[in-house]
Amino acid sequence: MTARTPSRALGESVREIPEATVARLPVYLRALNALGDDGTRTCSSEELALAAGVNSAKLRKDLSYLGSYGTRGVGYDVDYLRYQIAREIGVTQDWPVVIVGIGNLGHALANYSGFRSRGFRVVALLDADRSRHGELVAGVEVRAFDDLEQIVSTHDVAIGVIAAPATSAQDIADRMVASGITSILNFAPSVLAVPEGVDVRKVDLSIELQILAYHEQRKAQLS
Amino acid sequence: MTARTPSRALGESVREIPEATVARLPVYLRALNALGDDGTRTCSSEELALAAGVNSAKLRKDLSYLGSYGTRGVGYDVDYLRYQIAREIGVTQDWPVVIVGIGNLGHALANYSGFRSRGFRVVALLDADRSRHGELVAGVEVRAFDDLEQIVSTHDVAIGVIAAPATSAQDIADRMVASGITSILNFAPSVLAVPEGVDVRKVDLSIELQILAYHEQRKAQLS
DNA sequence: ACCGTTTTGTGCCCACGTTCACAAACTCCT
């Protein structure tokens, strides 16, 4: 966590958006998409907050980090705000993604429609198991894990998804980082060590269940 | 968020464990299991923190909420600490779980080995699609969604997993809550409204990717 | 028994995030 002070052109200030806000922006975006598809042209912070499942003050503060895109007494223009959030998150452009590990989970991810519709494109499915190479999953051919470097440089891939067993997760991460990937979404239940500058996000089913179990147990104790 | 003050028997204080700590306990538990399987009998906060990917002061503070289970100058007994954390989380008992939605993701979840090994047992797989009923997935028969109430009461299920499309997620949640489920793990990309006292945790692939994209974009801007 | 070494448990402070509450800004109606 070094405090990098970016060199910026004059007047071009880089707004620092709090992490907690960043995590909610995609939720707002989804809610706005739903509203927009319903034909809603404008909405208040109260309405949007309801749709997003947060309180309206928090929503307004979150949006204020992006700029002043609302109109007092009126609300927010759905399409305009939608575009601004998408631009801020970076999903107006297309992000090529590589998925490693084509087990049940890898299959599910490859077939996930939310991928393509939100600016992400699966450019390769890789697996170490030779017997699966050539197989077509969601229209994409499964290839050898050793093709990683070539694919990453060809498609300029920045984001990698690990859907392999925990035992191989660290090796895969190392190879990803070495090949130039700087963001990793890890579904394997393991702690990844990566160099400074590489982002890792972890999705762990069993941890989520254990957190629920803890609260469930507490509810039971309060008999 | 009403501040429920539980009625407690005299002297029986319910330690309030911070949410952030609860979320890390499963990680510690996993790290301890790995150490224990390696034959390690005792470990320092420094070692365990390394394995869990956190800093040692934070680890010690987290553990201190459970009690004083370490020995100064020595460290923690792996087996003892493992048991204490498991007990605190509630995974010394077995939690029956129902999964609704047997698409790619449902399959992946049903086959996930981390389930059983960590105190969770899939007692039913439900799907609204009749054509899938009777199918065997991971040794469990797929049954009709309408069997939910009967299954929940028979097996005393407290935890439900939603692996269905976003459009039906709220309906499924409503039925789950009505049938007596009080903890929901939601994989559908939708905001769930549930009554007070029901816990919901959300796992959203597309949000995780968008968060990564945001940071990726920022890195690029810092050219 | 005592001293040096190791390692835990925790008080203290700082940073981040959430919520309240209100002034500023806009619309609409008369």
Add this chain to the structure above:
DNA sequence: AGGAGTTTGTGAACGTGGGCACAAAACGGT
């Protein structure tokens, strides 16, 4: 034009979480 009604944007207060740094406690060697 002006006043009533709405809704945003934000300053300020509060609460939670993270990390340093150190006293307390255990161990081992002499």
